[in-house]
Amino acid sequence: MPDYIDSYYARTLASTTERRALAGRHAADVCIVGGGLAGLTTALELRRRGLSVVLLEAHAVGWGASGRNGGFVSAGFARSLSSIEAAVGTDAARELYRMSIEGVGIVEANIRDHGIAEARPVRGIFKVIRYDDAAGLQAQRARLIRDFGHTLDYWPTARVRETLRSQRYHQALLDNDAFHIHPLNYVRGLAAAVERQGGQIHDRSPVAALDLAGPEKIVRTAAGEVRARHVVMACGGYTGTLIPRLRRSHLPIATYVLATEPARERLAEVIRTRAAALDDRRAGDYYRLVDDGARLLWGGRITTQTSEPRQLATLLRRTMIDTYPQLADLRVELAWSGLMSYARHLMPQIGQLQDGVWYCMGFGGHGLNTTAIGGRVIAEAIAGDGGRIRHFAPFGLAWNGGPFGVVAAQLTYWTYQGLDWLRERRAA
DSSP states (O other): OOOOOSOHHHHTOSOOOOOOOOOEEEEEEEEEEOOSHHHHHHHHHHHHTTOOEEEEOSSSTTOSGGGTSOOEEOSOOSSOHHHHHHHHOHHHHHHHHHHHHHHHHHHHHHHHHTTOGGGOOEEEEEEEOSSOOHHHHHHHHHHHHHHHOOOOEEEOHHHHHHHBOOTTOOOEEEEEEEEEOOHHHHHHHHHHHHHHTTOEEESSOOEEEEEOSSSSEEEEESSEEEEEEEEEEOOGGGOOSSSHHHHTTOEEEEEEEEEEOOOHHHHHHHBOOSSEEEESSTTOOEEEEETTTTEEEEEEEEESSOOOHHHHHHHHHHHHHHHOGGGTTOOEEEEEEEEEEEOTTOSOEEEEEETTEEEEEOOTTOHHHHHHHHHHHHHHHHTTOOTTGGGGGGGOOOOOOHHHHHHHHHHHHHHHHHHHHHHHHHHO
């Protein structure tokens, strides 16, 4: 049985296949370090282009945030479209957003084409607001339709509260092109697809040393080595110190998720949809019904220190009950945490560190679609078509600020929480 932390996803694994650790000498066109969404998507895209791949994972595929997240697959990035436009201009920002939409399509196609039924996709994600701004939300909708053909349904307050039975909510946009999945089953399905395509995957193979100086790169583990023309670092929040510049370019941020006890009838009365929901606050709440509607999975909150999940579960549960007082006696059955990687600029870090060395990380809690497009553009660049990867160049490996960056990130989060609270108080 793979060694995953206890979570709803680990308890409902569709496959428990274990993979052998790396042993002996191997050669490949590309060695990928990290067996999460980014690494596996990159591997699959490389195999489609005929390049040989060896992927090394320190634990088991999907062990990190890739297998513990909320499972939301929707367009966009952790950074808002207007903020991206301010940084790189309208045309470049629109191209990036189109690629984020493409990422949603990649995940959907992978599930369909590789028969990953155990990912259990469910259509629809609501973006709800906890203050009254019908005009603003309709303007946002109109722009996404006009610029990207991205159609969302506008829901007025009365309709929202009839479906999501909370007085905290006002208007919402429903994205029927978005969907939510069992992320750990999806990751493991991706791994199986990579292997069927001829790629090699080795679990329990933490990298001990890298020799990246020559045209042939050498990646060493305790019991073996891989020689390759290219190395892709795709470790996310679990990036170690093997390449200090990468480690200094992002902040590992902890996020938290809980799952309730079974209560199918109670939940069906309060949350009258199988679509998922999230609010627009910084690090706001996101939730969905799982286990065929029997349980509520609720996530949110971020910290720069990994706290005991049970303690954070208490805070998460408090937010859940504040939103849905009807669930005040619903028991939390389990809670877990995971480390995301956030860059200071809140955009994915996708690019080339030096000749033959690539990175794909820093997805900031919006990884299911952005890891997909990230893996594709990395594979394109390695295969000789680097046209699209250049769009991520303005958001490179900026210094994370070290300990000052950690403090700044936490203070920024608390500031956003305060601003969200004030905005909602004015709307009450």
